[in-house]
Amino acid sequence: MDFLKDPINFIANWLGTLLSGWGLSEPLIAVVLALLGVLVIVLIVLAIAILLVWIERKVVARFQDRLGPNRAGPFGLFQPFADIIKLIIKESILPEGAEWLVYNLAPVLTMATVLMIWAVIPFTPTVLGSDVNVGVLYIVALGSIGTLAIIMAGWASNNKYALLGAFRTVAQMVSYEVPLVITLLIPVLLSHSMGINHIVEAQEVWFFVLSPLGALLFLIASVAEIGRSPFDLLEAESEIVAGFHIEYTGMRFGLFYASELLHALTISTIAATLFLGGWRGPGVETWPILGVIYLAGKSFLLYFVVMWVRYSLPRIRIDHMLNFNWKFLTPLALTILIVTAILEKVMTGASLAVRSLVHLSGNVVIVIVTIQILRTYARIERQRFDDSRPLAVAAEPPVTTT
Amino acid sequence: MTTTQMIFLATALLTLVAAIMVVSTRKLVHAALWLILALFGVAITFVLLEAGFFAVIQVVVYIGAIAILMIFAIMLTRREVRDVSPQTNRSWWLAAVITVLFFTGIVFMLSSWEGFSVNQPVAGVGVDTIDKLGQALVSPHAYVLPFEVASVLLLAAMIGAIYAAREKK
Numbered sequence: 001m002d003f004l005k006d007p008i009n010f011i012a013n014w015l016g017t018l019l020s021g022w023g024l025s026e027p028l029i030a031v032v033l034a035l036l037g038v039l040v041i042v043l044i045v046l047a048i049a050i051l052l053v054w055i056e057r058k059v060v061a062r063f064q065d066r067l068g069p070n071r072a073g074p075f076g077l078f079q080p081f082a083d084i085i086k087l088i089i090k091e092s093i094l095p096e097g098a099e100w101l102v103y104n105l106a107p108v109l110t111m112a113t114v115l116m117i118w119a120v121i122p123f124t125p126t127v128l129g130s131d132v133n134v135g136v137l138y139i140v141a142l143g144s145i146g147t148l149a150i151i152m153a154g155w156a157s158n159n160k161y162a163l164l165g166a167f168r169t170v171a172q173m174v175s176y177e178v179p180l181v182i183t184l185l186i187p188v189l190l191s192h193s194m195g196i197n198h199i200v201e202a203q204e205v206w207f208f209v210l211s212p213l214g215a216l217l218f219l220i221a222s223v224a225e226i227g228r229s230p231f232d233l234l235e236a237e238s239e240i241v242a243g244f245h246i247e248y249t250g251m252r253f254g255l256f257y258a259s260e261l262l263h264a265l266t267i268s269t270i271a272a273t274l275f276l277g278g279w280r281g282p283g284v285e286t287w288p289i290l291g292v293i294y295l296a297g298k299s300f301l302l303y304f305v306v307m308w309v310r311y312s313l314p315r316i317r318i319d320h321m322l323n324f325n326w327k328f329l330t331p332l333a334l335t336i337l338i339v340t341a342i343l344e345k346v347m348t349g350a351s352l353a354v355r356s357l358v359h360l361s362g363n364v365v366i367v368i369v370t371i372q373i374l375r376t377y378a379r380i381e382r383q384r385f386d387d388s389r390p391l392a393v394a395a396e397p398p399v400t401t402t
Numbered sequence: 403m404t405t406t407q408m409i410f411l412a413t414a415l416l417t418l419v420a421a422i423m424v425v426s427t428r429k430l431v432h433a434a435l436w437l438i439l440a441l442f443g444v445a446i447t448f449v450l451l452e453a454g455f456f457a458v459i460q461v462v463v464y465i466g467a468i469a470i471l472m473i474f475a476i477m478l479t480r481r482e483v484r485d486v487s488p489q490t491n492r493s494w495w496l497a498a499v500i501t502v503l504f505f506t507g508i509v510f511m512l513s514s515w516e517g518f519s520v521n522q523p524v525a526g527v528g529v530d531t532i533d534k535l536g537q538a539l540v541s542p543h544a545y546v547l548p549f550e551v552a553s554v555l556l557l558a559a560m561i562g563a564i565y566a567a568r569e570k571k
């Protein structure tokens with residue numbers, strides 16, 4: 001009975017008593033259990049990454065009216081394994097003039113930063129890697145190390161396209177970090193805590209209901225932060241070949257590829273945790289293990305949305321990308337944050353229903369005002385475009401005299 | 403020796419080696435990468451002091467912002483930024499003597515300070531230090547004035563940067 005409710009803690013307790021029966025000291029048992037926990041989470045996440053390759057290829061195929069992998073195994077399920085075998089047996093090339101250590105460290109660091117995020121994500125009310133009280137900031141910090149890894153890859157490859165990709169990465173990631181961090185503060189404000197498990201526990205009503213605009217901006221900013229289409233300027237094939245990972249071959253490239261897919265799932269999971277209630281769902285109080293299923297369901301729903309956006313929209317131009325961030329996302333995110341903060345302070349002690357309703361209507365007002373401003377701006381732009389049209393009219397033909 | 407002490411010694415060693423490499427390596431990008439390692443070592447030291455907030459802020463601000471801007475600036479220059487001139491000059495022994503004297507002085511001062519041998523009072527279990535820090539930053543009885551002054555200063559720097567970077571019409 002106990003095992004069914006919360007198998008992971010049950011196994012951990014059982015292992016703990018077993019180890020202390022063998023005469024191990026208390027701190028050593030803690031270290032062993034922690035290491036085992038890390039190993040299990042990393043292995044599960046990496047196994048999911050293998051599955052993601054298949055999902056990604058299958059879904060993109062359906063979006064493009066194709067069948068996708070369908071030869072290896074049922075529904076092409078064994079395709080990722082064939083891919084992996086291919087990647088492993090390929091030659092690993094070190095380009096001339098590349099820095100050996102930095103070049104090889106970059107893919108490892110990229111993968112590590114993605115995997116490390118999973119340490120603070122609560123899977124069920126009782127199963128989470130580490131309940132640090134700065135969980136939200138921890139995610140931001142790992143994001144900045146991820147940027148560093150891409151710069152290292154771009155610089156160490158000794159290739160101008162790789163370097164251009166790294167430049168674009170810095171411009172994009174540093175810019176989009178601003179709205180990302182601001183929108184991350186909204187759940188923090190609403191739950192009065194930076195610990196991720198606290199944020200989940202505070203979501204009796206999902207924060208998506210309280211701040212749908214904040215959730216949307218968070219998703220946009222994080223898609224840009226991981227450099228997925230339509231923000232895939234860092235690896236734009238038609239412009240800079242492959243960007244920062246142009247020189248990487250074999251499994252080193254595989255690490256970049258896997259960490260990109262995994263990063264997309266990770267941001268979906270973070271968004272699901274912060275805005276869609278994480279492990280919350282019916283019956284989770286008595287059966288904590290259900291939380292994993294709820295979290296996975298919400299994460300994959302968001303992952304599907306991210307894929308949907310990826311394969312529906314064309315790549316955004318680089319100046320548009322920067323303008324969109326600095327002139328639209330950042331001011332809007334700041335507005336939402338200020339409005340949320342004021343409303344939250346005003347309604348101290350109000351009931352949950354009132355609070356949710358006021359926050360929601362605050363968001364609706366912001367949306368209406370934003371759309372009005374955008375409409376006015378578009379009209380002015382159109383006006384300017386129309387006014388300048390006479391410039392394109394050809395000069396009148398010279399009058400011929402007889 | 404406890405586990406924490408072992409981790410501390412390893413971290414301290416790593417930080418110091420990285421810091422020495424920052425000033426002794428000849429390639430500019432390598433110096434920046436070593437600097438990042440040194441800053442990361444400091445972040446680990448913050449974790450060991452149970453100051454998780456400072457550790458994370460250290461990574462976000464120093465590695466995420468400052469170090470990345472430095473690397474960016476270096477990458478915009480020539481690729482092979484190499485220092486070929488000698489790294490020391492004639493009076494290096496004088497600098498060494500002064501450094502050793504100062505270090506001995508600091509060690510001597512600290513060893514005679516009574517706080518050095520007293521155990522730090524442990525914060526009670528369940529005390530949220532971030533909560534306390536946040537309240538102290540905006541409390542008129544604590545740090546609201548320095549906090550606001552720093553904010554205004556940063557704002558001024560930001561406006562200045564925008565003004566300097568703007569195209570002249």
